[in-house]
Amino acid sequence: MKALVLLGCPETPSQTPMAVYASDKLTKLGYDTTIAANPAAAKLVKVSDPEDYYNLNIVDLERTLGEVQAGDYDLLLGFVHKDAAAAFFVTFDQILDTKSIALVFERDLDLVGQFVEMIEESGSKAKICAVRAFHNPSPIKINLDKALKELE
Incomplete structure (x- = not known):
């Protein structure tokens, strides 16, 4: 089974640790x-695992x-905290046509x-999985854990 995790702009502090966490859980x-990350997000994830403990496969x-x-991945997991991230998620979701989870979070509940x-x-x-969160990854983690439990 193959999973694709989407990371966009790393503006929110919660995204990087949650990306490492999600990759570990999925593995x-x-x-x-x-x-799959933009260059800045990819660098942050790489720096977060300097010893390559998690053996992260990061692509552009x-x-x-x-x-x-279609058929390249069995699961799509997207971190959605900007409108561009939502657009990327929707595009990948339509192309892959597979099981997918959107982790939607922002500090502004209206934006969520x-x-x-x-x-x-x-x-x-x-x-x-939508939640008001920005600095604190715990609400995102709780939603991810619930969604992944449903996959088991």
Whole structure:
């Protein structure tokens, strides 16, 4: 089984530790996990694992978008905390046409609602986990753990 984790702009402090956490959880569930990230997010994730303890497979988000095809992954997990991240998630979701989880979070609850609406209006069948969060990764972690438990 293969999972693709999407990371966009690393503006929110919660995204990087949650990306490492998500990759670890997915690997333990038996997924061969790939993180597709923009250059800044990729650097932050790499710095977060200096000894390569988690053996993270990190690829370029834009390049992956140009190459990915339906059937390449069994699970899509997207970190959605900006409108661009929602657009990337929806695009990958439509191309891959696979199980998907959108972790929607922002400090502004109105924006959380807007991002959820963007995903829903796309016709996505993704499991949407939405929470108000920015600095504290715990609410995101709780939602991710619940969503992954449903996959087991």
